[in-house]
Amino acid sequence: MQQAAAEMCTPAVCDSSDLLLGFVNTGPLGGSPDRLTGPEDLAAWLARTGLAGGTATGAVVTGADAVAARELRDAFVAIFRAHSGCEDGEAALPAAEDYLERIAPRYPLTPRLSADGVRLVPAQDGVLGGFGALFAAAADLAARGGWARLKMCKDPSCHTGFFDKTRNSSGLYCSTACSTRMAARAYRSRTKNAAVEGR
Ligand SMILES: [Zn+2]
Numbered sequence: 255m256q257q258a259a260a261e262m263c264t265p266a267v268c269d270s271s272d273l274l275l276g277f278v279n280t281g282p283l284g285g286s287p288d289r290l291t292g293p294e295d296l297a298a299w300l301a302r303t304g305l306a307g308g309t310a311t312g313a314v315v316t317g318a319d320a321v322a323a324r325e326l327r328d329a330f331v332a333i334f335r336a337h338s339g340c341e342d343g344e345a346a347l348p349a350a351e352d353y354l355e356r357i358a359p360r361y362p363l364t365p366r367l368s369a370d371g372v373r374l375v376p377a378q379d380g381v382l383g384g385f386g387a388l389f390a391a392a393a394d395l396a397a398r399g400g401w402a403r404l405k406m407c408k409d410p411s412c413h414t415g416f417f418d419k420t421r422n423s424s425g426l427y428c429s430t431a432c433s434t435r436m437a438a439r440a441y442r443s444r445t446k447n448a449a450v451e452g453r
Contacts, residue, residue, distance in 0.1 A: 267400050270391035271417045273303060274404060277388060278330050278415040285411075290327065296320045296381070305384035313380045322357075326385060329353045331406060334415055338405035338426050361386035363393065409436050 280289040280299060289295055293315040300313060332350035335343020361382055363374040374393050376386030395401045403418040407428035418425035427433040 264398075267395065267398055268417075270394040270398075271400065271404060273391045274330065274388060274395070275415040275417065276303065278327055278334060278406070281327060281331060281413075283412065283414050288324075290320065290323055293317055293320050296323050299323075300381065300384045303384070303387075305387050313384075315381055319381045322385070325353065326357070326388065330388070331415070334404050334406045335413075337402050338408050338418075340406065340408060343406065358389060361389050363390050407432050409433075411435075 277299070280295070282288040290299065296319055297313065297315040300315070328346075329350040332343050332346035333354075336347045337343075362377040363386060364377045365372050366375045374390045376383040376390060378386060392401065395404065400417070403423055405416060405418050405425065407414045407416060408426040409428075409432040412428060412432050414428045416425075416428035427436065
């Protein structure tokens with residue numbers, strides 16, 4: 255498994271997955287507050303990621319941008335939940351896919367060609383370029399076969415986004431702590447049911 259993880263986690267895959275996971279993980283997770291509640295939060299996220307075409311400190315970020323960011327985040331979360339087989343993710347999936355299809359033209363990408371390869375980069379800078387970078391990261395991961403490995407932890411008390419590094423892409427939890435906790439919960443539930451049935 256160590257070997258598979260090393261192969262999968264090439265620097266570019268990590269950059270793309272880190273950007274997307276950092277974005278979905280601004281959400282209210284495991285009791286921590288939402289870190290994308292207003293324009294200041296979005297400006298801080300853009301500055302942290304180095305996005306917005308170097309204008310992070312000067313980019314004008316509005317309340318409407320923050321609303322758009324949260325809608326975009328919800329759509330990514332629905333897809334990553336569906337990747338980890340969460341039923342609520344699958345239920346929300348058609349609306350999320352429709353939403354992404356509808357808004358993608360607002361954030362056009364352009365191919366950047368070099369002798370080393372081709373990559374898609376946002377055609378705009380500022381906030382729109384920041385959102386475009388998320389679409390570019392998704393396209394990059396998909397081209398490398400890593401898209402379906404972006405998941406949300408199935409532990410309902412966690413729901414953290416993570417990159418599934420298992421060899422057969424079967425990971426459901428972000429950490430051993432979460433998988434152990436869920437296994438213990440399932441065990442308690444089984445023994446409780448057995449006790450009820452044995453009455
Ligand atoms: Zn977790």
